[in-house]
Amino acid sequence: MRRTIVYDEHKEPENRSRLWDPKDICHVLERHTGTAMVEGISLNMCRMNRDVKVHLAAISKMYNLRIFKIFVCRNMDENKWYICDCKDKNKFKLYLPQGLDSYLSGKLNYFQWDLYPLKSLPSHVSFDNLVELILRGSRLKKLWNHEVQAHIYQTFLMNLTELHLDWTAIDEVPPSIWHLSSLVRLDLKYCFRLESLSSSICKLISLEYLTLRGCVKLYKFPETLEPMEHLKYIELGHSLIQELPESIENLVSLIRLCIYSCKNIEFLPNSLCNLRKLEYIDIQRCSNLKKLPPLPNASFSLLLVHNERLKSLSELPSLCFCLSAMYCPSLENISNWKAPLLHHLNSNHIGGQTDLHGCENLDQNTRNIVLAGRGIFQILSGLKFGSMD
Known part of the structure; x- marks a missing residue:
């Protein structure tokens, strides 16, 4: 021993x-x-x-x-x-x-x-x-x-x-x-x-x-x-x-x-x-x-900050709750992307965000999608915190 x-x-x-x-x-x-x-x-x-x-x-x-x-x-x-x-x-x-x-x-x-x-x-x-x-x-x-x-x-x-x-x-x-x-x-x-x-x-x-x-x-x-x-x-x-x-x-x-x-x-x-x-x-x-x-459909976080030559994003997953593409001045649109579906959201994804600050050439349709997505997260966050009371 x-x-x-x-x-x-x-x-x-x-x-x-x-x-x-x-x-x-x-x-x-x-x-x-x-x-x-x-x-x-x-x-x-x-x-x-x-x-x-x-x-x-x-x-x-x-x-x-x-x-x-x-x-x-x-x-x-x-x-x-x-x-x-x-x-x-x-x-x-x-x-x-x-x-x-x-x-x-x-x-x-x-x-x-x-x-x-x-x-x-x-x-x-x-x-x-x-x-x-x-x-x-x-x-x-x-x-x-x-x-x-x-x-x-x-x-x-x-x-x-x-x-x-x-x-x-x-x-x-x-x-x-x-x-x-x-x-x-x-x-x-x-x-x-x-x-x-x-x-x-x-x-x-x-x-x-x-x-x-x-x-x-x-x-x-x-x-x-x-x-x-x-x-x-x-x-x-x-x-x-x-x-x-x-x-x-x-x-x-x-x-x-x-x-x-x-x-x-x-x-x-x-x-x-x-x-x-x-x-x-x-x-x-x-x-x-x-x-x-x-x-891939599983991708919920995508960081694209400071990609100066990137012009468009296509077919982003519906579960992409965190998209950061700040300071991509050539970015014009995000096609075939909708705000994340409500029934897919869970507590791990509440608080996700889309940040396209500095993307000055985005078309109006993409801007509307971003605004809609932010609204959804604000509503769900409020519901979540309300339920905790």
Whole structure:
């Protein structure tokens, strides 16, 4: 039976089960004093008061280590991570003058190292029990060196559910990632060198969240050659995506699609209407967007703010309770759209709104529809609040 280790603040730092005081952790990393008692390390680098040179074998004695967390956080109460402030301006740093050859614990569940200074992970790392891997703002170009690649393909991270590689230097997603059958969240935002994404993404059978915001060299979203049963959320904002493929209809569980500030997009695929669960669409500030295809019937929120070239909207769903198309000066009409039907309304949709402020060229028919819709919501809101009394 495994003995439970209780944290004791009076013990020497290397004999505590969890370390979170920066002085204690720096002492352990510099002087190679960690022991089997240590099960967790959590170091906020913003609280360091000096540079630290990590000992070559600093972690090798901590073979019961389950949580290894080195992070950048300015605001401990809100747990906010400010990459723009911290990546180049963090006052004190951890240095690995000889690399990191320590043997990390095979019991490791959580590994986070913001601003990780090396170009790949150490060779001697056991990932069998790892659930989350976070390497935000690192100098990483590949996950592993060539020598361990073959082994990784067979046994890598089968329990991993979250992989955060945001703000890293990778120019392609390592192929072995497509073997992560348990991966739920893949975060690649602000990977400024990332140029493409493989169609093998459909092999991530458990994937629910995909974030590609700020990937300024990413011009193409991959074909999804097989249905992805669990993918619910895609964010492509501030990328150079030029188009979405017709095969996007294979994202059968997609609920939220965010492609804001994608200035290269002119059209969206007609197959978008086949996404029966798609509820929320954010296409703001896509300055070259000219036309929208028919949207899925489930879509009740559509954001189109600052789309200067958009001329018309057609076949909006009858359940589109939130339509924001402010400052679309070329928009002339919304055809085949009526105010949402009363019998479809429920408490989740009361308070929906249509905002077309700054759309100076709208025809009179569209203006009348908007006014009618606002009246309906005002009446129903009053009835709802009256019933609560």
